[in-house]
Amino acid sequence: MNRILTFYLLRQLAGAFLFATGAVTFVVLFTQSFRLLSLVIENSSTMLVFFHLMGLSALTFLPLIMPLGVGVAVVFTYHRLAVDSELTVMRAAGIDPWRLTRPALMMAAAAVILGYALTLWMTPAANRALVELQYKIRDSYAVFLSHPGSFNDLSDGVTFYANKRGANGALQGILIEDTRNPDDPVTTMAATGQVSDEGGQPHLIIFNGRRQELDRATGKLSELSFDQYVLDLDALRAPPGGRIPDTREMTIRQLLHPPAAYLRVRGPIDHFTGELNARIATPLLSLSYALMGLAAILAGAFNRRGMGGRILVAAIAIVVTQALFMTASSMAARSTMWTPLLYAVAVLPAPAGFALANAEWIGSLRLLPFARRRPA
Numbered sequence: 128m129n130r131i132l133t134f135y136l137l138r139q140l141a142g143a144f145l146f147a148t149g150a151v152t153f154v155v156l157f158t159q160s161f162r163l164l165s166l167v168i169e170n171s172s173t174m175l176v177f178f179h180l181m182g183l184s185a186l187t188f189l190p191l192i193m194p195l196g197v198g199v200a201v202v203f204t205y206h207r208l209a210v211d212s213e214l215t216v217m218r219a220a221g222i223d224p225w226r227l228t229r230p231a232l233m234m235a236a237a238a239v240i241l242g243y244a245l246t247l248w249m250t251p252a253a254n255r256a257l258v259e260l261q262y263k264i265r266d267s268y269a270v271f272l273s274h275p276g277s278f279n280d281l282s283d284g285v286t287f288y289a290n291k292r293g294a295n296g297a298l299q300g301i302l303i304e305d306t307r308n309p310d311d312p313v314t315t316m317a318a319t320g321q322v323s324d325e326g327g328q329p330h331l332i333i334f335n336g337r338r339q340e341l342d343r344a345t346g347k348l349s350e351l352s353f354d355q356y357v358l359d360l361d362a363l364r365a366p367p368g369g370r371i372p373d374t375r376e377m378t379i380r381q382l383l384h385p386p387a388a389y390l391r392v393r394g395p396i397d398h399f400t401g402e403l404n405a406r407i408a409t410p411l412l413s414l415s416y417a418l419m420g421l422a423a424i425l426a427g428a429f430n431r432r433g434m435g436g437r438i439l440v441a442a443i444a445i446v447v448t449q450a451l452f453m454t455a456s457s458m459a460a461r462s463t464m465w466t467p468l469l470y471a472v473a474v475l476p477a478p479a480g481f482a483l484a485n486a487e488w489i490g491s492l493r494l495l496p497f498a499r500r501r502p503a
Contacts, residue, residue: 129226132217136230139204144234147203148196152185155192159184172264180260186253187375190245190409191449197238198416198445201231205424206434214425224485228421235417242410247379250406255376283307289320297321301333303358314339317356331358374402374460401460408473412452415473418480419444426483448476 160181167177205227208214217227279287284307290300298320305313317336322329338351371392374382381389382403390396423441424434452472458465 132222132226133230133233136204136227137234139208140200140230140234143200143203144196144238147199148189148192151192151195152189155188156181156185166261166264176260176264180257183253183257183260186245186250187257190242190250190406193238193242193245194409194412194416195445195449197235197413198420198441200234201417201420202423202438202441205231205421206438209424209434224425227425228418228481228484231417231421232414235414238413238417239410242413246406246409251376251378255372258372258376293319301336310343312341312343314341315356315358332356333358374399377402379403379406397463398460400463401456401466404459404466404469405456408452408456408469411470411473411477412448415448415476415480416445418477418484419448420480422480422483424484426486444476448472 163180163184164177166172167174167180205214208217214227276291277288284305286302286304288300288302288304289298291298293299299318301315301317301320303315305315315333315336315338317333319335320331320333322331333356334354336353336356338353338356340349340351341347342349371389372381374393377385377389377399382399385393385396385399389399393399420441423437423444452469455465455469455472459469
């Protein structure tokens with residue numbers, strides 16, 4: 128009977144958890160979709176890229192959504208069991224509070240394990256992939272080719288302009304200004320041009336133009352006329368530098384041993400340890416929220432008028448805990464002295480919720496002599 132009851136409660140909890148997590152994820156993605164869709168449209172990308180961005184974005188904030196989904200699932204499931212008198216029947220059958228809370232704790236433990244897989248590995252990788260994809264979209268050559276009549280910066284010091292697009296996608300009225308060397312600027316003008324891809328290397332073939340180079344030291348202007356000229360577009364780009372990733376993108380090893388360049392750009396070591404401790408503490412919220420929900424429903428006697436007040440208290444407690452956790456996480460990133468507060472906010476609600484939800488069972492073990500056993 129214990130296995131049947133556990134399986135029954137787990138199935139109810141899992142369904143509610145998936146629905147609650149999916150609903151919150153959909154709401155958050157909906158708020159993010161406008162920004163991502165604007166990025167895709169402005170840079171002439173495809174809908175496949177848009178959905179790729181959405182999937183990566185979901186992984187970045189899923190560790191914070193999962194504990195909320197656990198709390199909502201526990202409150203909803205056990206409240207429905209109480210309203211349908213199923214909890215009353217279970218208690219009358221001699222099932223103690225510990226066996227009632229065990230399925231919720233099992234689901235919370237599974238959420239904690241999944242949360243660690245996200246915070247320690249999947250979410251940082253998703254953050255890195257998301258930032259790299261955004262850079263790739265912005266740096267796509269299709270961006271400036273699809274915006275004739277406007278000036279586009281290929282890199283710092285290189286500006287591209289095309290007056291309009293002609294037949295077969297050819298560009299007309301091309302101007303390329305290269306001021307990467309301020310003492311020797313180069314201006315290239317051409318009547319028409321066409322982009323070709325040879326061996327994965329993009330080239331711009333321009334026709335009937337002039338290339339002017341000014342030597343500022345002597346004031347001499349050199350000019351070259353040509354019928355056809357091939358420009359390597361990758362050569363016009365600034366060489367890819369070593370971008371310092373944000374702490375949310377870093378691996379555990381990088382957070383534990385950040386290079387000196389990271390410290391110069393991202394600040395003191397506390398910033399890295401704060402991010403690491405936040406990743407460790409975040410999954411523990413699933414256990415705390417589950418026990419807070421159990422305490423709200425199972426503690427005290429059942430009220431036939433409804434349990435709206437208890438649900439409201441549980442919701443307020445979860446929201447306040449979440450706000451305190453985010454505040455403590457921000458403070459721990461500035462100074463390690465706030466790290467104990469971060470773990471206290473994440474962990475302390477768990478034993479308090481467990482004691483309230485299982486006061487009757489604990490009292491029967493004579494661990495809490497003041498806890499009275501509720502008659503069936």
